[in-house]
Amino acid sequence: MMRIRALPVAGPWAVDIAIALLVQAAMTMPFVVPRSPELAPATWAAYGLTTLTVVPLVWRRRAPVAVLLAILAASALYKLAVEGPGQPLPYTGLVIVYTIAAVSPPPKRLATILLLVVAVPVSVWLNTRSARELTFSLFVFAAAYVFGRLTDARQRAHRIEAEQAAARERARIAREMHDILSHAVSLMIVQAEAGPVAVRTAPERAEAAFDAISETGRDAMVQLRRMLGVLREDGDDGGPQAAGDAPREPQPGLDGLPELVRRVRGSGLDVAYEVTGEVRPLPAHTEATAHRVVQEALTNVVKHARAATVRVRLAYEEDLLRITVTDDGRGPGPGTGKPGGHGLIGIRERAAAHGGTGHTGPGPDGRGFEVGVTLPLGP
Template sequence: MRRPLSDAGVALLVQAAMTMPFVIPRAPELEPATWTAYGVSSLGVLPLVWRQRAPVAVLLAVLAATAGYGLTVDGPGQPLPYAGLVAVYTVAALSTPVKRLATGVLVLVAVPVGVWFNTRSARELGFSLIVFVAAYAFGRLTDARRRATLVEAERAAARERARIARETHDILSHAVSLMLVQAEAGPVAVRTAPEKAEAAFEAIAATGRDAMTQLRHLLGVLRNQEEPTGDPGDEPGDDPRAPQPGVDDLPALLDRVRAGGPRVRYETAGDPRPLPAATGTTVFRIVQEALTNTVRHAGAREATVRIGYGPTEVRVRVTDDGRGARPAAPTTGHGLTGIRERAAAHGGTATAGPGPDGRGFAVDVLLPLPVEVPR
């Protein structure tokens, strides 16, 4: 509906401009403008209503109506060929290269012929060619700008898809890894220490609820929701509009890992302070993914998470005392790839390899901070 309305608006503007010579008194030696002349001139404007749906056909109709006006009636002239300029602009902006080429040839023929039947002056010929070339050039610029906008929109969509894929991977990989470890330990605990089995099952349920909460939030972002889902199974606080996790949420994350995995120490260095929301979420996801790898692959008894605050950067270091990287693929995997992508998105760096003294595994990420960080 928007296209017909915009085309009709353009046609009305052109009609208003072409009406001016009819309402301005003519010189005494000239015949007064007639309604017939005004009606014939309007025939050259009417096709503009369909200019975006059939650009070339509209241009041909405008040229034919303009020629008919000059040959059949003695009406006032126009300062500019408004309808023709709009039609040429539209062809240049919307048509295929072949149609644009044909239009260019047509204009180069039609303009000199029109000048010949009108004033036969070189001045009018030069002026007409300049304005039509300008209309064509503006049409091409519009097309180039539109294409650039579409390309940027596609790139933005690709970046958003990659971000959502990383978020989904981190959420599910972390939750499933913890739940598997706790579930495998459950049967042993049932036989030897029933109270530990109960704690393991509670940890499984808590991990699943947390994963569902984060997935609901992610789906809410995808749907661009204005209200919570309202599903019967929603937990209190399961609001898709809730902020993404940040550094303040790390203690709860570490508690979930401790419940069924290795011991985890949490350390800070420097001057701890609030981080920008995007940076805080990245820190959380990096720690989450690094600990997920520790739980799934390292067989570690202890891990250490260290957040270092510098004047212009924040450093995240996660180490464990496990078996370390496999020689065949020391630093590969979707998780480590996601960590590197998250760091690169902030202009930072990420490295992964053997831990201190060659034991265990270490993930080290450096994220630069904006110049002004809220304190």
């Protein structure tokens, strides 16, 4: 399927140059608009000094306070040395005050406020000496400063949100990797330990054990390659994936549970699988969570329970899916690995991520161990 590449994002230099050109265009308008006959004509010297107040904006994010001082000096020279057309707004001053408010630390922001408290009244005194202009100038500069602080707050919120999203994604990937590797390695260890015994007593069982080891390993590799294929970024050329890259397939769902149960049975464990209630389609993420919950619960049985039988039950109720995995093993206790651990924590985290609940503890009548999870079936 053809993929559309994202448009390149302009760098800071390009953005600052574009802003300087836009400000220059705005400040050029009074020079090209016809002036009243009683006013002196605009000169190239005046236009050059106007441009001199704009050029420093190219460095506005790298040295904002120095740019502010350069703009104030060039503006003062323009007022005192030439007779040029005025501007409806102090464009360059507003841009640099906004920038200082958005990117500078508190000491520089405070110094800028103190400087403006002096510079704005002086500029008004050199121009019209009217209270109206003073009030308007103070208002627009204050507005520029407030917009800069709002931009800084919004960027901080976006950074925090991005960091939180990255942390959630790392936790999700850790759960997926744990489930895949823990399940596959546990089954392979059980089969490998049974293999030598079977070679001496029942060669046909040994062959089946080695077949189960290779099948489990291949399945784990497929799932890992699928996950890495989803995480892998496209190349710089934006072309299709290279040969051998993992296809970006969906996560496992409930239709994969019978195969999962079959593989676990191959380790010698008697696994019963039961589905009750009205079976109906579920969102893909809910099915993937249910699959991983059952997978992790069975992995714990294989690794820790020393059980002979285990029962996997999926019950479709009116508004939720209830998953129960119960074994007849030695139950929770010292050395079993069942009271805690990343796997059981991951089960509860998966359930909570979908608005459900998860619990682990002794099985019925206090025997064995039970993992129970409820997942809402609604949005």
